[in-house]
Amino acid sequence: MTEGLNPLFNESGISDGAAGASKRLTVLSGPSGVGKSTVVREIRRRHPEVWLSVSVTTRRPRPGETDGVEYHFVDDARFDRLVEADDLLEWAEFAGNRYGTPRGPVESHLRAGQPVLLEIDLQGARQVRGTMPDALLVFLAPPSWEELVRRLTGRGTEAPEVVRRRLDAARVELAAEKEFDMTLVNTSVREVCDDLLALMVAPSV
Template sequence: MNFGQLIVITGPSGVGKGTLVRLLLERHPEWYLSVSATTRAPREGEVDGKDYYFFSKEQFEIMIQAEKFLEWAEYAGNYYGTPRTPVEEQLHQGNYVLLEIELLGARQIQQTFPHAVKIFILPPSMSELEDRLRKRAKDSEAVIERRLERAKEEIAASGEFDWQIVNDNLETALDEIESILVTTRNQKSENL
């Protein structure tokens, strides 16, 4: 059986993870993006089941107890998690599965999927990260400040990941991610 490859992409809020993942999927539509679950309210334009699965805190806690998540964490006052079944189904079909998740979730994935490819996306600088968060105009000042404090902690942990990519130029960062995935696919094929 050809087992797929789990790819974990993480980094601070505002670093461009979502944009990079979207562009990767445009280049590789055969890859599967795991849709995360959350208890936060949908942002304008977000669609349940496409952008996130939106649950109440009570629903999410029941799913935690039933071990329905590969990983989960509380972040900025809300729960986030990766539903287990769709990811496992895609991996068993031999597909690449992308997880765009937070640091705590990535650490949990390391425990259950030690062979996952783990990529940390870094900002060019903290001031650039702050500019990106402000330009999104999606969060209050208090949330932006919390995200920036959290970003410092996350960046300090970037060495825990197999690869670190600075998202200074979108195309360059995208090419670097693709290069990493081609390299790991080739190494995996050689080890079979």
């Protein structure tokens, strides 16, 4: 790992009780507004044995966000060092900011047999498929296109142009569903969490 990144990127928090779990890495992806963050929060609440990777980003923290919880917040120079040292499993740029998954903690938890979950975008999922072909890629789909539009436009927190870009991106992301190993339709957060956990701990084929 790059010097100076400890302890943020080397903390394991691995529990002994997870030693018998599958070593599979699971990637959750899907269009903006489909409910990925809600599913991840519910997984975190109900299944603390699942380790959720915390991304690193150059984006500035929003009110209420805590470094190391929602994201590891870094500047551009530090992000550059992570990329140069191959310390990121995947990374992408979105809306002028960069986001990436620290490699070290993911590999450490997988070696310990702990289920690992990444919530990342389509570009990141494709990168993980290239670097870790045994990963399980799960696509979270909306019940319908109309429901996804309702969720995106109903936020009321973004300018119309931003919403339009998100809808355009969502069409591209939905078209990539066939690239994933499994699709879960988000009609019920609880059911999606149960199905996702079952996939994570199932023996790898």
